[in-house]
Amino acid sequence: MQQDDLAAIMRALGHPVRLEILRILARKAQNCCCNDITDCLPLAQSTVSQHLKVLLDAGIIERRAKGTRNNYCVRTDRLAAFSVATRDYVGDLGTAAGSCADVLDAVS
Amino acid sequence: MQQDDLAAIMRALGHPVRLEILRILARKAQNCCCNDITDCLPLAQSTVSQHLKVLLDAGIIERRAKGTRNNYCVRTDRLAAFSVATRDYVGDLGTAAGSCADVLDAVS
DNA sequence: ATCTTTTATCGTAATTTGACGATGGAAGAG
DNA sequence: CTCTTCCATCGTCAAATTACGATAAAAGAT
Numbered sequence: 001m002q003q004d005d006l007a008a009i010m011r012a013l014g015h016p017v018r019l020e021i022l023r024i025l026a027r028k029a030q031n032c033c034c035n036d037i038t039d040c041l042p043l044a045q046s047t048v049s050q051h052l053k054v055l056l057d058a059g060i061i062e063r064r065a066k067g068t069r070n071n072y073c074v075r076t077d078r079l080a081a082f083s084v085a086t087r088d089y090v091g092d093l094g095t096a097a098g099s100c101a102d103v104l105d106a107v108s
Numbered sequence: 109m110q111q112d113d114l115a116a117i118m119r120a121l122g123h124p125v126r127l128e129i130l131r132i133l134a135r136k137a138q139n140c141c142c143n144d145i146t147d148c149l150p151l152a153q154s155t156v157s158q159h160l161k162v163l164l165d166a167g168i169i170e171r172r173a174k175g176t177r178n179n180y181c182v183r184t185d186r187l188a189a190f191s192v193a194t195r196d197y198v199g200d201l202g203t204a205a206g207s208c209a210d211v212l213d214a215v216s
Numbered sequence: 217a218t219c220t221t222t223t224a225t226c227g228t229a230a231t232t233t234g235a236c237g238a239t240g241g242a243a244g245a246g
Numbered sequence: 247c248t249c250t251t252c253c254a255t256c257g258t259c260a261a262a263t264t265a266c267g268a269t270a271a272a273a274g275a276t
Contacts, residue, residue: 007124014119015264016112019197026204034223047265049224054263068222068273076202083198089127090191094184096134123234142253155235157254162233176243176252219276225269232263238256245250 001085009082012058017041018051025061025074033069109193117190120166125149126159133169133182141177 013019024040025032038048052072055061059078064071121127132148133140146156160180163169167186172179 003127004124007122007127010118011122014115014122016115019111019115022201026201044266070223074201079198079201083195086194087191090187093130093134093182093187152236153253178253
């Protein structure tokens with residue numbers, strides 16, 4: 001995964017409400033629409049819809065028209081890839097840096 | 109780690125420049141000041157300083173006065189905790205959701 | 217055909233972000 | 247003491263984010 005993509009997903013996830021929305025989606029899994037989420041949050045429907053769009057644009061969730069409703073669900077594959085990319089990124093930093101604090105202590 | 113803290117770190121990491129700054133810090137490990145980073149990026153010193161503040165406020169990096177300079181380094185511990193928290197969060201979503209897309213396919 | 221439900225989108229307002237140049241203060245160098 | 251280097255902070259500006267209410271379109275229900 002590209003660094004910019006990683007940043008984009010981080011940014012999309014970088015809001016407590018959106019983390020909570022994903023949890024709600026995961027819990028109600030198979031049949032969750034915008035109103036269902038709005039019922040769980042102290043926010044207006046339009047605000048929730050906006051947050052859903054952010055997650056949608058980042059490719060973290062999926063939308064499926066179902067009659068008069070739109071069902072959303074988590075894109076587990078994308079999140080798994082993100083989790084791996086995050087681990088790799090952090091891992092790279094760690095191996096490159098060693099324990100920087102210790103080095104500074106040793107030098108001073 | 110609290111969900112809000114996770115969101116705060118995600119947000120701090122949710123910018124390509126800041127991901128790049130962390131990489132630079134990790135590479136130059138033991139002796140990296142604001143100017144060093146600025147030299148690696150097409151940005152003004154004040155802009156880099158601002159990004160450093162964001163990372164600092166999120167607890168992702170550490171500052172150490174060293175003579176006339178301020179050395180920064182990555183807080184590997186915090187990033188490791190973040191990596192774990194991310195994995196756990198994504199893992200929770202996965203187990204709660206199953207493969208939601210498949211469920212929807214089966215229902216439709 | 218009409219009504220209701222759902223929800224994306226528009227318009228708006230307040231706040232935050234991201235970028236810059238300028239500046240002042242802190243600390244070593246001469 | 248003076249000079250230079252480093253850099254956090256201030257002021258500014260444009261753009262993005264976050265929230266809201268209003269609204270219209272789409273689709274099922276009556």
